[in-house]
Amino acid sequence: MSGTATTSRFALALRGSLLARLSLGTLAFLYLAAILAGWIAPYGYDDESRAHSWAPPSQLRWIQGRPCVHPVSFSFDESARRVYVEDTSRAIPVRLFVNGRLFGLDSLEAISPQDGSSARLYLLGADARGRDLLSRLLYGGRISLSIGVVGVSISTFIALVVGGLAGFFGGWVDRSLMRVCEIFMLIPSFYLLMLLRATLPLDWDSRVVYLSIVLILSLIGWAGLARVIRGLVQSLRSADYIVAARALGVHPLVVLRRHALPQTFGFLAIQATLSIPGYIIAESGLSLLGLGIQDPQTSWGNLLQESMSIAEIHLHPWSLIPGLALFLAVLSYNLAGDALRDALDPRGGR
Amino acid sequence: MIPMLIGVSLIAFALLSLSPGDPLAAQRGNPQVPDELIRRIEAQYGFDRPVPEQYLRWLGRVVQGDLGYSFKFKRPVAQVIRERLGATLLLALFSTFLTWLIAVPMGVWSALRRSQWPDKTVSVLSFVGMSLPSFFLALLLLYAASMLPSLPLVGKFPIGGLVSPGYDRLDTLGRILDILKHLLLPGLVLTIGGLAGLQRIARGSTLETLSQPYILAARARGLSDRRVLWGHAFRNAANPLITLLGFEFSALLSGAAFTEIITSWPGMGLLALEAVRSKDQFLVLATVLMGSLLLMLGNLLSDLLHAWNDPRVKVS
Amino acid sequence: MTEPLLAVRDLSIRFGDTEVVDRLSLTIRRGETLGLVGESGCGKSVSSLSLLGLLHGARVTGSIRLDGQELTNLSPQGWRRVRGGKIAMVFQDPMTALNPLLTVGRHLEEVLETHKGLRGREAQKFAADWLEKVGIPDPVRRLEAYPHELSGGMRQRVLIAMALAGEPDLLVADEPTTALDVTIQAQILDLLANLRRELSMSMLFVTHDLGVVERVADRLAVLYAGRLVEEGPVGEVLVRPRHPYTEGLLASVPGFRARTGRLRSIPGQVPSPSEWPSGCRFHPRCDRAGDICRTTRPDLPPDGRPACHFPLEAGS
8 A cells, every 4th residue: 555545545534524523633732732741731741839739710800801820728627638718808900921832821920929929720620749740741642642652652662573583484483473472472461551651660761761661661562463464564565566576586575675574554554543542541551550751850640640549539639530531532533543444445335 | 271380470570670770679678577488488499590490489388378477467478468459259259249230221222222412422421431441440430429427327437448347247238238328439440430331231232133134033933022122132232241250350450459449448459559568579569460360360250150050162 | 906015105215315316117027027127236135135124224115015015114023023024025145145153944943933833842843854855865864964065056955945934025136146156056946946936025126137037037127227117928028118228238248139230338337326317317328318318317217118208119
């Protein structure tokens, strides 16, 4: 399947399906927001304010034609619960292009003349340390959304190598490689995740953590794909043009790389798109358990850690919002992947 | 089957041994762990020997039933696993049962009303359901449960654990009810999570079967609609589903793990997490082995069920 | 003259906006075999399915009388009595017309239970009898066999047994030998002929194969683009065709003309139902067509002349 044929069929599918356009639009929006997080987010991801621990989402009030917030402060009630009250005497407008970011409270305007405390804008509420959920959500998107793509790429690469070699050469190469595949597939993914995580220390530099998580995720997904690729390559092996190339003395590995493997690319594109949600969920799950991205870095999974406490979740239900972001991303990927698959493989009728 | 398990153990052991540092470091630093115990373990498993030899020693003990010692639980690993295994199996069986009870009729019903609004609604819901991460669903239900003050009959909704304190004082019926109460939340999460996928498959299988020529031929013989539906359509549509039963069960083992952890259900999934967190080597290895064994049994079950239901399949 | 067993008058079948059969009329007398001949897409399979009321989503107008009883306004229960009991169908592909999960015996017993009220041991005995009647050796053992364990020819015999077990008055055979090897074809045709005689049944034999229909039919009806174009005794129609289409068909099939010379093919292609020409539907491909052929549909007279404005002379 040549590149241009694929692209044009894909474009056709897009034109036909409203859902496909919507989902791709949503994905584009999410990725754009993540990339521009540094500018869109009102605060940095580890910008704390202990005075605003677990602050609820700010109420926007329209005063003199502008959206404003009142500063809030808390006190404890009889059951030792935090209660926030607004100080209606002051109204701080939400402005565009302040503090070098897209929107927020002007840092000077936010300071209280009485006690020097800073009011904060929490569109989605705050966490235990007073960090803005919206900002952390945006920064978190960078990790959550990128890990899927990187992970799938690595995994696909491994699968191509293993599956390609196995399918092409057959014999003992095939048998031993497939044995390894089967063994990997025999370990339930969660336990494999735990096993791989156990091999890595829990307290490394954040970049290394990111890379190791990506690696872990790739090692879970490659086996199934490798088997499929092997099947594809096997059927291609007896194709006439392959036989001809070998008869002309072209080195088998070159034949593999230049002739056999490119035929699998169309299929792989679909597989990749459909697998990305799985990787996003896996990273989120790992981080949720405290085994992935560590604080203060954020990913949507580790943001959800705050919502795990059954005793306290009703005090800050907004901690569940990162789950919605995850859901939205996964849903969009699934819809887009479905549309892509229908476009490139009309045989799969429902 | 056994060779595959050995392969799993080999890969698991090899991966863990790649882990840098002294595997017993955490234990050495722990004042509660007697030195003598550490030395005994070291000697038994040959921690100072080359890795392949370590593997063989460990494997040798495993086949005798000794899965090692868990420092975290201060008990032999085999014992810990036995305690947790039942809980996971119970959860898996419960949710598999419920999922099938709801999803299969729903799928068939959808197929019979193809393209009409019930079918479309269910399709959309299924798609949405399949995109919902299981742990998020668990968190949402947890939130909902925490908002419920008290249910009739059930009383205060229990969150977490297998049984309530005071379990031992209950009679048999009381005990069963108590466990069921605790099973409800994690079971519900897994059931809802599994509904979407299974419903789609049931629907697809039913549609495929109904379009087969032998269905038309059966009607051409004057068989009543009921007879055609139950005697021909249902049995054939159920064929792929029955095969799926085993695989579903296996897949559930992985999916259940997250739910167990979030709802504090004391099963294998939670155990695996605790093992990793406390760097309990033997426990990690054992949970991986156990998980793989269960997966294999599930696949075996699938194959057997398939052969039982479909006369075209040969049992090898 | 006694009333014919089957009298079809002005049968028209529409799918949505497209008409696939246009005012078809034919009769079958007791004990006679009518061959219905035409190429793919002419509407013959659809017509035969309509005789059993098995067309889903089609609008059927006209009259179908079997043994004096009008079939087109039958209730579902009424149809169930007719299908298999009065009219039975033998399908083209025996592999897909049989349920792979049921034994041969089960298939037969079902028919016997539905139409003859037999049960259990009695049904089994009669099932074995039928298998013997259609020439299957070792019938009692074969009752336990599954469809995939039998050869193509045997499967078709089973289908025939299933069709006859209800002792219908009319057997509709829709290309029953097309999926079989040539040598088996002859056997099945002989079987059908013998059984038909033995049970005094009438038969509607639908096929595109002129060689087959010659062996089997008493009368022949030729279908083109949803309309009947010629009808008559098989010997006459095949030797002295009077419609240009029939003539063209025969000239293009080896064995029906002198062995020398090239086979002629009819120019053009069979039109699809959405593009049927006006007037006489064959006119674009006919070398005898005149202006009237483009505008006026020719009727089929009752006296053996074809539906043609410029028929071939008898004896050409």
